[in-house]
Amino acid sequence: MFQIDKRQLKNFDIILLTIVVVISICGIIAIYSASYDMTDGIFDPFYKKQIVWFFAGLVTFFTFSAISYKRLIEFAPLLYLSGIILLLLVLFIGHVGMGAQRWINLGGFKLQPSEIFKIVFVIILAYSFRDLNENKLTFIDIIKKSLIMIIPFLLIFFQPDLGTATIFLATWGMVLLYRGITKRTFIVSLVSFLAILPVLWFNLKEYQKNRVLTFLNPERDPFGSGYHVIQSKVAIGSGGLFGKGFMHGTQTHLKFLPERHTDFIFSLINEEFGLLGGGIILLLFVILIYRILQISIETKEASGKILCVAVASVTFFQVFVNSAMTVSLMPVVGIPMPFISYGGSSMITFMGMMGLVNSVSMRKYNSPSEY
């Protein structure tokens, strides 16, 4: 399984790894700042744990780089099955938090299977849509190819982990567009999606509905969930061009921001490092996505291409949804910012996906039968 020859090592994408490392370090710095609670004088050990996750992530990255992605695609059905079992496990023995069942406790570490499943998901996408050709997909084709996606999607949706479910849906849509669909299909899908929306709405939990309503009108609940949206905006806006300085964010440190080391870490970065800091983070992600797509172009093998496109989509949507939420362009949903938000599952998942991309890069000049 671990065949690596010199030619593959030559194509090891050191730039990709460097960007990932730089982003992760930015994250650790931000989490360090978020760890300090001025009102209590307490320093939570989040940043230390994040450093551990970072190294665990690097190990994951190298592991996935060493394994040929083709092997993984070969074993896609098996991976799919084990992923589903993991998701089912959450429903039965998972931990309840924020009205949702998302975690499995693994000796102190809370594993979030919906995160880990992202790796399986991109592999499944590559497996299903790897028949790249000139023909555009019809409605029937899409349904045939997407049938297996429905079970995991529903499992995640009903945890409920609305945010992650949305990410899956958006990524799937992106891959479809990439693969090519007929105009008629596009219109039909769009209409049917809009038709499903009300159904989805009534399946939302109360707090999720509140978030959407509050997003539409933050003043609706200025001291409740709308309060945090306003505070996040104040935090970001008051950061200005250069920010208030490391550890000097007033909004974030006074605990006005909830989840400031996870979901709202981008607000903290913008408050303490200003537009400059926020801009650098966005730029780093643009470079990262560019790099992934460049690998997608360079490889001549279909499943590798789709894999890269899918990974780029997941990364983009998470960055977009997370930052859009902090600048109040979108409702508050629990989506972490890749590599930056605190969390082991997310770190390992994204490192794993980058490892997949690197695996494609390393093997981009291999013949199809070579692994």
Place this chain on the structure above:
Amino acid sequence: MLFRKLEDKILSIYNKKTIIFFSFLLSGIFIIFCRLIYLQIINYEKYKKISDNNRVRVIRVKANRGFILDRNDNVLVKNKPSYNLYLVREDIEDKDTLFETLEKKLKFDRELIEKRLKKAYFYQEVLAYRGLTFEELSYFSENIEELQGIKIKLEPVRDYLDSTSISHIVGYLGEVTENDLKTKEGYTGGDLIGKTGVEYFYEDILKGSDGKKYVEVDSLGQVINTFDYKKPIPGKTIKLSIDYRLQEFAEKLFEKKQGSVIVEDIHTGEIITMFSSPSYNLNDFIPYISVEDWKKLVEDKKKPLLNRAIESHYAPGSVFKILMAYAGLNEKVITPRTEFFCNGELSYRNYNYKCWKKGGHGNVDLKKAIAESCDVYFYNVGLLLGIDKISEYADLFRLGQYTGVDLPNEKKGVFPSRQWKKDVLKQIWFPGETIIASIGQGYVSLTPIQMVNMLAGTFNGGKILKPHVVKSIIDGQQELNLKTEMYADISIPEWIKKAIIEGMKEAVYGTHGTSYRARVESITVAGKTGTAQVVSLKKTEKYDDDKIPEKFRDHSWFGAIFPAKNPQYALISMVEHGGSGSQSAAALAGALINKMVDLGYVSN
């Protein structure tokens, strides 16, 4: 085939799509960037202002510290309200005038308060003064408009039932140090923290956790709206195993004497009484201890802050013979009937080791040896055992080690061994030193708590317990009893216990017994005296307590086990410079045991 190379034509289609795809993603990120510019550049002023004048503040609500009860639910320590003065940096208009006004009215360390203000987070309330009098309170309340930036809060401080007899056990509170702030969580400058005693040892349990109020304030900093309130969680109540009545009684017994007394329940390891004399006044520390008072306490030659029961160690003298007797019997170097002849001294390698009784005791068996405290008998036992065995037994009873009592600053004392002497004094062990150690002199130096725990361990059948002053922790309706920890169970046979206790009984009730002063009418007490030499007298000098100054008098020890028939409690009393053990320590113990009989602890 699973994988194939794409034709160039198809490749170019998809590569073009990738570029379109990338531009789509790029525009998404660009939208976010534009939004950031909108918030951080265009609307900067607006948000900066909101952030600066943040009308939303976080106010700490102090948690009530847990109460401390005695074993009979007497409330020894509770809280009373205190008016405290706080400052809020951001609300202060003219710092110098404010401080001048405050200094006219109050005595406080301006430098310290300014430092605290500087370090405070935004809009934090910084403690400036604790315990305003009603006069001061009314002055500040009336002039609050001119004194912008001050805030008066009602907060709990300690209130003691008795401020002297329980001082060493309860301990005092003081303000957190810089170091505490760095190493401990949940404190800010000016907070009170346990410094000694149970207050220190059980800080985490007593403290509780402070609450928080998220409030909206007006331009004067006055709260106009509370929109989130995290209630403080009060500290848990601690119930001591100490009996306050005995504590009070012990204080009277000591009067002007220096020393300590401990009573331990030998089956549970609970400390029923622990008093150290002289004591200090806990009320001196409320609301602040003044510099002069503190200096007086620290510089007092009698060291009132010292808890002599656990922090001072002395040569245990003859009380140690109890352990020697056990070791000798258990190692079978002697039997209760073994006799040694005492002619007043033992000659060993050209040295003479004297017995305290000049003419000697004649033929001595174990019972007589304990009752009359014959030194020569135990010199012989010591020589038969050898220092290695003796240290081994001392080790079993944790002599020279922490007993682990739940109070801070416990001292280890010293129990010597060959290795110890090699490590510390860089010398080899001399056999003569074994002889001296056999009667608890020489290098041996032990704390009263070690001694009482040794007695407890011997007479409860060999269970070496961790002594404790806290009986239970009360959390709301729940009472959680502290489990007694056991270091070891060396199981001491009944016949050995009996043999030793016979000697100790004889010591109290026999015609030649050394401990007659500890006699109690209604129950049988078994006891052993001890004397720790303070200065060694020349052999020719005659020792007469009454003729030498008090500070050169020997320390007097007394160890007791009662009731003798069915041992329940172990007692150690120790009077510094009290002369020989048969005098003050034994009499004091007798009175305390009598009191315990009166209170119904023991009966025959």
